[in-house]
Amino acid sequence: MFRKKAIDEWALNYWLLQQYARLCFRIYFRKIEIVNRDRIRSGQPVILAPNHQNALMDAMVLVCNMPFQSVFLARADIFKGKRMVKFLTYLNIMPVFRIRDGIENVKKNDEVFEKTTRVLHNGDNPLVLFAEGSHGNRRRLRPVVKGLFRIAFQAQQKYGNRDGVKIIPVGIDYGHYQNFRTTLFVNVGEPVEISEVYQEYAENPVAAINHLKEIFAGKLGKLMIDIQTEEFYALYMDLRAIFNDTMRQVLDIADESLQGRFKADKFMIECLNKELNESPEIIHHLNVMVPKYKKELRNAGIRDWVLNKQPFGATGLLLSVMAKIVLLPVFVFGFLNNFVPYWFASSKVSNIKDQQFHSSFKYVIGMIVFPVWYLVTAGILAFLSLPIWTIILYILLLPLTGLVAFEYYIRFRKLLGKLSFTLRRKSGEISSLIEQRKRIISLMTEIIKRQNNRHENPR
Secondary structure (H helix, E strand, O other), X not given: OOOOOOOOXXXXXXXXXXXXXXXXXXXXXXXXXXXXXXXXXXXXXEEEEEOOOOOHHHHHHHHHHOOOOOEEEEEHHHOOOHHHHHHHHHOOEEEEOOHHXXXXXXXXXXXHHHHHHHHHHHOOOOEEOOOOOOOOOOOOOOOOOOHHHHXXXXXXXXXXXXXXXXXXXXXXXXXXXXXXXXXXXXXXXXOEEHHHHHHHHHHOHHHHHHXXXXXXXXXXXXXXXXXXXXXXXXXXHHHHHHHHHHHHHHOOOOOOOHHHHHHHHHHHHHHHHHHXXXXXXXXXXXXXXXXXXXXXXXXXXXXXXXXXXOOOOHHHHHHHHHHHHHHHHHHHHHXXXXXXXXXXXXXXXXXXXXXXXXXXXXXXXXXHHHHHHHHHHHHHHHHOOOOHHHHHHHHHHHHHHHXXXXXXXXXXXXXXXXXXXXXXXXXXXXXXXXXXXXXXXXXXXXXXHHHHHHXXXXX
């Protein structure tokens, strides 16, 4: 099925593109964890409402990790030109108009909302509407748009007080917004049943929308890293890196899962917020200690993880050096054969001012450029009259050795960090950094224990 009668109708060409996108997605991310994916079921009127921090990549998270051909709502200003409209429609994206698009255009939302209602009533594919409307660049929940709930109530009219439309909050958290081969954690929440507040909506629509908005925001905030403080945002983010291992030990989280790290971060942030309300001077003190420690780390050319993982045994370092020597030819092969498309994808995003679009463009450009480069390489090899099996083997090795080369580069840099620390571990500079880190860990441990005791033994 290549031509669709309705935007939510299953299409073969979309499915084929989706499979390729999934393959590229699993290459782009080093580790992906999705919790409670089974809460999203077909055959139901479902609205998926994720947080929105990483531009188009947030949409790809759902396209590449859910067994649906979801329908998206996006701001109308990107629908420019017939070709773009056709392309976005092909990707199951519908426009939603804002006041800034002009009052005359806002009226077009009535037609869009009717289409979303049909999509929800069909129940074949979820409707996706980013809860915060536009994307942000910080790990916090921003004000939730009311259009989400207007659409939900409009579709719920068919069911009245019976079970019908559900809004499922989805928390998305990236190890790093822009970097290639980072981590992705997707946290699917419990559905919000519109039927439970529909009677209130029938009596007072404005009050019901505000009530539902409050319920939903509370649920979504629990599924994502939500750092509301502006003054200490950088401090909280630094402590996520510095204290997470210790925090997991306190909570008896033994595994290295992204979910475990997420739980530790959420607990730490909650304790810091309470400490900020009760003893702000301690948080201010931390806000002096941590930046000073980070600055001296940079001056010393040392990363925090090095101090956290030290000491490093001589045997382990020697084996690591030997492994790098053995794998050096693989690195050279992978680097030389993948440098041009990797450089092209990276260079094209450097001029984009909004950094939240960087990973989206790297991903999309990479999907196109790498296969083209591999085809060009195959053409050159064929021109040299090499045997067909040699060409096929060579091309198959390119993406694999490209990933090996990237991982080699990362691990080589880590090895240099370990060697640098080992050679300088007795210096006053390194000793000072170790002591500073211990004091930060000690103070944080005191805060966590104090807040945990107060929580367990309230007055």
